Amino acid sequence: MFCAGQKQRRNEVKMEKRKRIFRRIWKNKTIYIVLLPALVWYLIFVYVPMGGLMLAFKDYKANLGILGSPWTGLKHFENLFRDVDFWQSVGRTLKINVIRLFVTFPVPVIIALLFNELRIRKYKKVLQTVFTFPHFLSWIIIASVLRNVLAYDGIVNSIISLCGGDVVNFLGNKRMFQPMLYLTDIWKEAGWGSIIYLAAISGIDQEQYEAADIDGASRLQKMLRITLPNIMPTIAVMFILAAGGIMGAGFDQIFNMTNAAVRESGEILDMYIYRITFQATPDFGFSMAVSLFRSIVNMVLLVIADRGSRLFGGNGLFG
Amino acid sequence: MRKRKKKKIGGMDIFVFLVLTLGGIIILFPFWNMLVISFTTQKEYMQTKLLFFPKNPVWDAYKALLGDGRIWIGFRTTFLYLILGVPLNLFLTTCLAYGLSRKDYPGRKLIRGLILFTMLFGGGIIPLYLVMKSLNLTNTIWAVILAYGVNTFNAILMSNFFSSLPESLLDSAKLDGAGDWKMIQRIIMPLSKPIFATISLFYIVDRWNEWYNSMIFVRKSSLQPLQLVLRSIVIDSQVKAKISSMGVVAVEEYAFDTAIKMAAVVVTIIPVMCVFPFLQKHFVKGVMIGAVKS
Structure with missing residues (x-):
């Protein structure tokens, strides 16, 4: 009981x-x-x-x-891991996006530091609007605009030949294609990227600058010794987050910038997935195996990035 | 900020001014070049080495473009994406953001976890395509509108804003006996105007620039959005064939490819260019809200 x-x-x-x-x-x-x-x-x-x-x-x-x-x-995965095109596209994705990270990443920081030193208020506003504008246009538009100026008979080549140089095939040349990806990326995104650093700069305690003024520091010294160290945590967090996106970056850009002559040098993993799924007789099972591989690697990178950015005092991916 | 004591112009000022001005020119120049070409004739384009300004601007490229008809299809589809898509985005995002911002209810952690997980992992486009097909949505604009419902990042931004609203205000409302609906209506909505403005703008831009989902889900050429019309005109360059087949006489004489392509880009950019300078600060505010939290 x-x-x-x-x-x-x-x-x-x-x-x-x-x-x-x-x-x-x-x-x-x-x-x-x-x-x-x-x-x-x-x-x-x-x-x-x-x-x-x-x-x-x-x-x-x-x-x-x-x-x-x-x-x-695991049949699809066995076939996949035997596919040379697949491994090449993975290698290319890593190569393009790692170089992209190192080439493009410092530019927004520099732009932010320069904007911070620009003292003509009205002009600063106008220029910032100009710098952030391309970010809000799709890669279809940007590619259309840039293909035009970089074309064989485009204005950039006209200027080069007027100065006595040789005409450059910017977008139809295997050797030039990847560097052009980095440059056009900077052109489109660097201005917008600088906004986050300007936000960080605006949060810096003004007393540090006043103390430096009393010590007679020059503006360059103040920029390098006060402004830059103060936004270092933001820079670290942004870098790690960008590094986490290495597997996924670049499809929109490459899809619209590429052409028959440079198809190979731009075939990153996402382009490979697109090609085998939508430009050939699709084998959905096989395509899905590639997608799953991509999603898992991407997730691992993002989780690492998230942990990393927390180490530097950021809020991670989830705000 | 307070005024600096010395207002002397130093080397730094000149350097910064020059570098940033050069940057501005490098960004603006391709747009200017595109505008100029859209107004020139083929003859002038071929004869002039450096074309900085059209001597005899002509509207021919625009006439050919607008006569082509596809651009109107593009505008119509994109307009539908905007008026049907953006309200849906805002509705779903607000629902989610409110739920994520409330602190104390059973299942909160699970829901939050499931939502955040989608930022790390996704099925990709192919299974989504199969879902759309089984729902009979392919080849309708609904596939595109529904495929992009909530941008989780925007939802988190909004929910961070909701949670930053002063707790005491919500508590006192609760003491007065206000339920969730009343709180949303009377307190959260009016205080959240700035975040709504910013998030709406983000969604409007996304919808305006939408092309990938349409390319995959909608094969009908009569339902192409502006971006894809532009892509087919400029990047796949089928202008000439199309216009000739529509029986426009003497195409070669006045409407040369490049000008029509550039006219197409101009027409697509102009709406953005007209509103962007006035809205830029709201976009920046969005970044600030995100940054202040971290």
């Missing part, structure tokens, strides 16, 4: 707990109602497709659907 009594008591406690949770849920019901539309969207358009990745282990038959198609184990 003693035992049964204890059991009953335990059941009562459990019931009481459950009741309390239900009561809390009921009390907060509006929150769930508000959340519902967004959660339904995530379910249908994010999580169901994520489940679709199981096709990487299946032989997709359109008539059988995703769930009905037969399992094939």
Whole structure:
């Protein structure tokens, strides 16, 4: 009897707990109602497709659907890892985006430091608007605009030949193509990238500058000894976050800048996925295996970046 | 900021002025060049070595472009994306942001985790395509509108803003017996105008620039958005064939390819150029809100 009594008591406690949770849920019901539309969207358009990745282990038959198609184990991955094009595209992705990171990353910092020293207020506003403008245009527009000036008979080549130089085939030349990717990236994004550093600079304590003034520091000294060290944490965080995006960067740009002559030197992993899926008879199972590989590597990099940026006092990817 | 005591112009001022001005020119010049070419004739383009200003500006390229018809399809589709898509984006994002910003309810951690996970991992475009197909949405604009519902990053920005609203205000409202709906209506909405402005702008830009999803989900040429129309005109360069087939006489004489291409880019950029200078500060504010938190 003693035992049964204890059991009953335990059941009562459990019931009481459950009741309390239900009561809390009921009390907060509006929150769930508000959340519902967004959660339904995530379910249908994010999580169901994520489940679709199981096709990487299946032989997709359109008539059988995703769930009905037969399992094939790791067949697609075996084929994938034997595909030379795949490994080359992975290597190219890493090469292009690592160099891109080191070439493009310092530019916004420098622009921010310069803008901070520009003392004509009105002019500063106008220039900042100009510098941030290209960021808001798609790569289709940017590629159209830049292809025009960089074309064989474009204005840049006209200027070069007027100065007595040889005409350069900027975009149709395998050797030039990757450097052009970095340059056009800087052209489009560096101005916008500087805004975050300007925000950081505006938060610097003014007393440091006053103390430096008393010591008779020059403006260059103040820039290098006060401004730059103060925004170093922001720089570190931005660098790590950019490094986390190495696997995913560049598709929009390359897709619109590329052409037949340089197709190979621009085939990063995302371009490879696009080509095997949408420009050939697609094997969805195989394509999905590549996508899964990409998503996993990408996730690992992002998690590392997130941890890294927290080390430097950032908020990580999640704000 | 307070005024500096010395206002003398030093070497630093001159250096900074020159470098930034040069940068501004490098950014603006390609746009100017595009504008100029769109107004020149083929003859002038061939004869002039350095074309900085059209001597006899002509509207021919624009006439050919607007007569082509595709650009109107582009404007119509993109307009539909904007008026149907952006309200959906804002509605879903606000719902999510409010839910994420509330602190104490069962399941909060799970929901937050599931949402944040989508920033790290995704299925990619192919399974999404299969989903759209099974919902019979491919080849309709709904595939494009629904594929981009919430930008998780924007939702987090907004939820950070909501959580930064003074707690005491919400508490006192609660004491007065206001439920969630009333709080959203009376307190959160009016205080959140700046973040709504910024996030709306982010979504408007995204919708304006939308092309990838349309390219994958919608194959019908009558439903192409502006960006893809532009891409087919400029990058795939099918202008000439198209215009000749539409029976425009003597195409070669006045409407040369490059001018039409550039006219197409101008037409696509102009709306952005007209509003951007006035809205730039709101975009910057968005970054500031994000930065202040970190």
